[in-house]
Amino acid sequence: MKIVAVCGMGIGTSVLLKMNAEKVLAKLGIDADVEAADMGVARGAAQTAEIVLTSEELAEELGDVPAEVIIINNFFDLDEITEKLTEKLTAAVE
């Protein structure tokens, strides 16, 4: 599975989000490739990714993409990331 963590610049928030998403995925036992990307790269990467992780402001800027977009409010709340990822992944399997 391919997951893209998106931020405006691709060096700060998306890197932190990628690190925490990887922690959560490892705990869930899910094999996924998480990539950090800035907005420009993300518009391309989101075409082939299953899931996009980002913040509310950037989700609006990203607009319509084929991937499932998950909005994370607190990038350091592993429980929030776990809950939202699990929800989407369960829905995707069904």
Added chain:
Amino acid sequence: MALNLAEALSSIVTQADAADWRAAIRLAGDGLVAGGATTEAYTDEMIDAVEKHGPYIVIAPGIALAHSRPSPAVLTGGLSWVGLATPVEFGNKANDPVTLVIGLAAKDHDAHLQVMRALAGVLSDSEAMTQLHTAATPDDVRGVLGALAAAAAA
């Protein structure tokens, strides 16, 4: 994780006053400039980033990660720490108001990953964050960060 974030910080300011989010980011930029990490142009780039993309840099309750992309204004790269005496609104629905601004500058997309890992470790530690939010002096901040690094290395 054994990296001590205090050693990676170009500057630490506590109990700072900022009238608005621009002033708060400017303080974080001043810290990067003082530490030789960036030129003043980078401070404007960090403010432009928020004007362009919105207040998404407020990545957790009370915490803003001010940054822009690698540019000629980044000299060595680095981190700065600004604890605010009075919380400042950035316009982020979920995570306002902000009491801690961290300025981040990187030379490229990979150089700072070890520092980011240490930063992620600190910011996701809610007990440490409570102590850091109320830190009165830069030495208090260094003390908490040093203890965290020691605990992670143990």
